[in-house]
Structures are given as C-alpha cells and as structure tokens.
Amino acid sequence: MPLQVMAYNIDEAIYIPLQDLDKYPDHVKWISLSSPAEDEINSIASLLDLHPLVIEDMMQGEELPKVNEYPKYTFIITDILEFKEDELIANKLYMVLGKDFLMTLTEDIDTIRFVQNLVVSKARNIIEQGPDFLAYTFLDRGVDKFYPVLDEIEDIVMEVEDLVIEQPDKWILNVMTDVRRDLLIVRKSAWLIREVISSLMRGSSPFITPRTVIYLRDVYDHIIQTMELVETYRDILVSSRDTYMSSVSNSLNEVMKQLTIIATIMLPLSFIASVYGMNFKFMPELEWEYGYFAVLGFMILLTAIMIAYFRKKKWI
Template identity: 40%
Template sequence: MAIKQSRAATEMVRSRHPRTGTISGRAKTGLAPGTMLFVGERKRERARIDIFDYCSESVREEHDVDVQTCFDFCVDDDSVTWINVNGVHDVALVESLGMHFGLHPMTLEDLVNTSQRPKVEEFPSYLFIAMKMMDFNEISHTVDIENVSLILGRNVVLSFLEDDGDVFDSVRERLRRCKGRVRHMKADYLAFALMDTVVDHYFLAIEQIGDYIEAIDDKILEDPRESDIQEIHYLKRDVLTLRKAAWPCREVISSIEKGDSSVLNPDTRVYWRDLYDHCIQVIDMVETYRDILGGMHDTYLSSLSNRMNEVMKTLTIISSIFIPLTFIAGVYGMNFEYMPELRWRLGYQGALAMMLLIGVSLVIYFRRKRWL
C-alpha cells in the first residue's frame, strides 16, 4: 500500500499544472482500479461540510462541521440527512465518509474525479449519480462547469462539489420554510430536487446563450466584422459543452426512473419522469442553437459578401459616370493645332455643360434601373 501511495503522489506531482494546480487524468495511468486520486482543479483551500437534517415537523442546519458530526446525524430513520461537501480535493475526508457509509472503492474513485462523465451506478444500499452543474458567465460570455456527485441512500443524501458556489439555494430555502413536498418526502425526493435544480439551471444557461446568440446575429447582419467569427466559435464550444452535459443526463434519469433500487420509492417515479421530460427539452434547445450557430457562419459570409457587393456597386456606378466625362476631357486635352473647337469663345462652357448633361442623364438612368 505504501508503494502505491508513493507512486500516486509522484504521478500527481508530474501531472499537476504549474500555474493552476490542475491535476490531469494522466496521473491515474497505471494505477489499480479503485485508487483514490483527485483529478481536476483545486478551487478552494480546504473542504467544507454543511448538513441539513429534517423531517416533516422540524429541520436542523449545521455549517462547516467536521466529519464526526456527520456520523452523529445519520442515526435516526425517521429523518432525512443531507450532507453537502464542498471541496472533493480532500481525498482523506471523502475516504472517511465513504468508509462510514459503506461506499464501494470504485465510487470513491469517481467522487474525486471531476472529469467524470454524467452517469448513474446502482449498488445494493445506494445509488451513485454524477452530473455537471453549469452557469453562463455574462461578463466573459463563457460557460462555467462544475462536477456534482450524489450518493442516495435510504435516509441520507451526500452531495460532493468542487467549490462553494452551487445552485441548491432554492432547495435549502424550501427545507427551511417547509415549502413544497421536500420536507414530507424521503431521501429520494431530495435527490430528485437537487437534480431538478441542476437541470433547471441548464434552461437558464441556454436562455442566456440564446440572448447572446441573437445579439451576435443582429450585429452580423448590421455590421459584420472579423471578431464575430471568433465569437461564433466560442459560442459553438459553449453549446457543445452543454450538449456533453445534458445528453448523458437523459440516460441517467431514464435509468433511475426505470430502475428497481431499494432506495427509490414508487411514489417518486412520476417526478423522475417529469425530470426526464425537462432533460429532453434541454437537449432539443441545445440542438436548435447548434443549428443556428452552424448557419450563423454562412450568414456572416453572406453579409460580408453583400457588403462587398454594395461597395463594388457604388464604385462601379461612380466609374460609369466619370468614364464619358473623362473621354470628353481627354479629347479636348490633346491640344492639336487644327481643332476648331479650341478657338470657340464658349467652347469651355459648352464642354462643361455637355459633361454635366451626360452625368445627370446617367444618374437618372441608373435610378430608373434601380441601380441607385
């Protein structure tokens, strides 16, 4: 065991990013299955544990507690305990919780791997659920992604996040104020409420991306610039990130709804079906915006081409007007000795009048042809 830990520490140091402290998946190369090694970016100094313990009559809330306090809570079968861990980089803490709640070594390995694909795994006494939590940053116009792992037991839900920021404040308020069904239902409904909140924020992120796409589309039609292509490229990556997070969720929720795990109650299956429908709507919206972004590149090229055509049209019309005027000026600029017009008293005025007449006639002609 000491050799494995030493090797894991060595690989972790080799694979750590020199500036961000991010540990890549290459650090796990060659390690035995079930070896706990944090993979991802460390986003906080130390881990933090918050607890909600509730039933239909009361709720108890504790913040920034130690591991032993978590063990003291999960003793009453009549109440539901929600243990939220912020900071999965603390491998020792995750391992302590896993040993107490009887989590499989493969589950512990997945808990500290923030690059995990959304999935669900069924074990005799619990369900392991991995999802991606997302938020659209309206300042940088990028999608912020964070891994969320849930452990659903008989009367306990464990949630593991990378950082303090999450989307579960609405669930906390419902627990505090006894709003909705969450205080009257079992732990599986709490897990549903957490997952439903994550999916709802997919809608919010997609709507914000949609507003930004509309703004870029209007900008392209009015004044296309080279920087717009780069913005479209970034938006394509953001939508692709959303797709990678939302698409596997459909399989996750479907597996939960159709599963027969002992920690799932028949009364909550209707809620899982509703969550499945929401996930399908998210996927449809993502695919729609993918198609729109695919067409925006063509729109940019078309707008740029139309703008170039308008410029060339204007220049061509100006050239067409000045060609006959240049011809007249060239003829009378040859200065031959025997040119009778050179001796006319009103020859200069007559040449200007003819040039003006030709120019005005061409402008009127172009307008009637709707070229101007």
C-alpha cells in the same frame, strides 16, 4: 463551505457529527461536501466503503454526467449550469445514493442552501421520503437552473436577431459565436442529464423507489423542454447568421455597384481626355478658340446623359 451532515425524519431534522451516522438508523442521512479537503473525502470514502473509481471521479472533477451502480450505492454525476460574470459555468454535482443516506459534492452553494432550507423547514414531500427523493430534489433543482441560463441566452438571441437587420456590424458575429458556444454547452449537458434521468427511471438503481420515479418523469419532461428550447435558439441563431451574411453581402454589392458606376462614367471621359493628350502636331481642335469649352461641355453633357440613364434603370 465546511462538511455538513444532516439526519432527518418526519419528526426532526438535525445536524450531526460524521462519526455518528450509525447512531441514527431511523433517519435519512445527508452528507454535504463543497470544496472538501482530501482527508475529508478519504474519511467519507472509508465510512461509506466507496470504490476507488468513485473517489477518483470526485477528485478529478472532469467526468461527464453518468450513473454507475455499486453493490451498496448508486453513483450519479450531473451538471448544474449558471452564468458567472457573463461566462457559462457547469458545476459538477456528485451524488452517492445508498439505502438510508445521500452524499453530495458540489461547488454550487446556492443549490446546497436551497435543499438545506427544504430539509430544515421539514418540507413534507422530503422528510416523508427516503434519500432517493432527496437525490431527486437535487436533480430537479439542477434542471430548473437551466431556465435562467436559457432566459439570458434568449435575450441575447432576440437582440442579435434585431441587430443583424438594423446594424450588421462585425462585433455581432463575435456575439453569435459566443452564444453558439454556450448553446452547445447547454445542449451537451441537457442531453447527458436526460440519459442519467432515463437510466434512473428505468430502474437501474435499486435505491430509487417507484414513487420517486413518478417525480423523475416530471424532471425528464423539463429536460426535454430545455433541449427543445436550445434547438429553437440554435435555429434562430443560424437564421440570424444567414441574415448577417446576407446584409454584409448586400452592403458589399452596393459598394461594388457604386464603384462600377463611377468607373463606367469615368471611362469615356478618360478616353476623351487621353485623345487630346496625344502629342500630335496637327490637331485642328487645339487651335479653335472655343475648343476647350466645347470638349468640357461635351464631357459634362455625356456625364449627365449617363447618370440619367442609370437612374432610369434604377441602378442609382
């Protein structure tokens, strides 16, 4: 998505060239970047007098959510989560908030277009406010996108909870491991974003107005709800894992019980067979006409008695 610059106020919302920023002193300027070229970042850095550390953070793209204050602007980093092809992705959102401008850098095109539509349609709560409210809109949108992620995780967690009882197969353990990893990503992002919003609410930035702080409180409440949902799903997942391990243990115990019963039945039969397999010269029973049938019948009777006893004890 190419570099876009919008200037807006209560009367209009227009796209302007980057070099014309100073020509609209009574407008809020929004500079939107996505997958920018290095020369674009350098041009904006020169125009906004960005600190080298800010440029470095944006170029590396691996910084954790945080808020840094500079004399002419506030630098904000946050995450926007989404699932892409069943993989949880944390898109970075970089914002440089000044007195009359906001610069954003993110790969989340959906969020950019969402905010653009609000500005172009002249949503009153945006065009009547300063750039800090635009920054709030991005933060609010980012937190709102946690919910579809959590909805998808919830579906998987609920399905796993049922399957560990009905069909405790090994692949379920792999699913639980993947979900646990996703929950850790969500929890980490939510915790750091909470700290970002809390810092802005406490007045760390001179570019955040008291009116916007009220809206940030609502975002803060939402991120707290998100963290509570994460903890709930983690608890369910831990319980499901315990249930799975218990089911596997019970299955193993059942197999061992069956093998033990078989071994117990075979033990006296093997003893009897081994006695008559000894090569003694004088064994009177060997000469008996019905000796074979008598021993075989006794073995069958003994087996039946043992099985009846095991059933009475409810071992089988």
